[in-house]
Amino acid sequence: MLERLLKREGLAIAAGTMLLYTSVYFFERGYCTHLNIPLDYIEISIPTIANDVMYSLFLIFPIAVISMVIMIAGERNEYKGRYAFSPFYCWLVYTVVFFYFMEHTWGNAFTSFFLGGLFFMQITPTEKKEDKPSLIKIYHSSFVRVIMGMFLLSTTFVIYGNSFAAKTSFDTYTQNGKKxxxxxxxxxxxFMQEIVDGKRVSEITYFNSKNMSGMALNSN
Known part of the structure; x- marks a missing residue:
């Protein structure tokens, strides 16, 4: 019994760690893509994970909590009556919350609605049938859900990282009269961008941290 429990806990920890690193990587990928930072330089370190988790909580927390409350209420009422639409309500929650953090365009509205649909597919409980399905159908269904889940995860965090980079403000430094x-x-x-006439230029300026002596942080 203890061995089984440890195996399950170990599997859960491994899966959670994989999801964490995957989410952070795709967030960083979206962030760097927007700022034209070469993707080969992406490093997943503890500070990066801590910062990205903190940023992502604003997106994940409302979706997770509201969806959990909706699905628990639906399960307690056996998904009867209005509770039969519980997964659909979660679809709307995902769509609205995700769209809130994006630029409000029709294209982004469609993207949010599409990803909300994938979220709907993930949380919709499977129907109970009297006939036991074959192992092939079970594995096929599980495989499809995993693929959809990975696509949902990667696309969500790439877009969120991209949107975050578009809206964030950056610390400014001065060196040799250049900002x-x-x-x-x-x-x-x-990775920095030079500021000319109050605007960031499109080119990326690369520094090695060892060669940044004399660079002063500007107070906002």
Whole structure:
């Protein structure tokens, strides 16, 4: 009994760790894509994970809590009457919350609605049938759900990272009379954009953290 429990806990921890690293990577990928930072420089470190988790809580927490409350209420009422639409309500929750963090365009509205539909497919309980399905059908159904779940996870965090980069404000530094906006730091790799006439130029300026002596942080 103890061995089975430990195996299940170990599997849950492994799955949770994988999802965490995957979410952070795709968030960083979306962030870097928007700012034209080379994707090969992405590093998943403890500070990166901590920051991205903190940023992502604003998206994940309302979706998770509201959906959980809706689905628990639906299960207690055996998904009868209005509770039969519980997964659909979660679809709307995902769509509205995700769209809130994006630029409000028709294209993004459609994207949010589509991803909400994938979320709906993930949380919709399977129908109970009298005839026991074959193992092939069970594995096929599980495989399809996993693929859809991974697509939902990756697309959600790439888009969220992209939207976050578009809305965030950056610390500014001055060196040799030039002003730079700090975009991202990966280990010793520092990525900045020069600010000219109050606007960031499109080119990315790369620094090694060891060679940044004399760079002063500007107070906002």
């Amino acid at each position: 730079f906006a700090l975009l991202k730091v990966y280990g010793e790799n520092v």
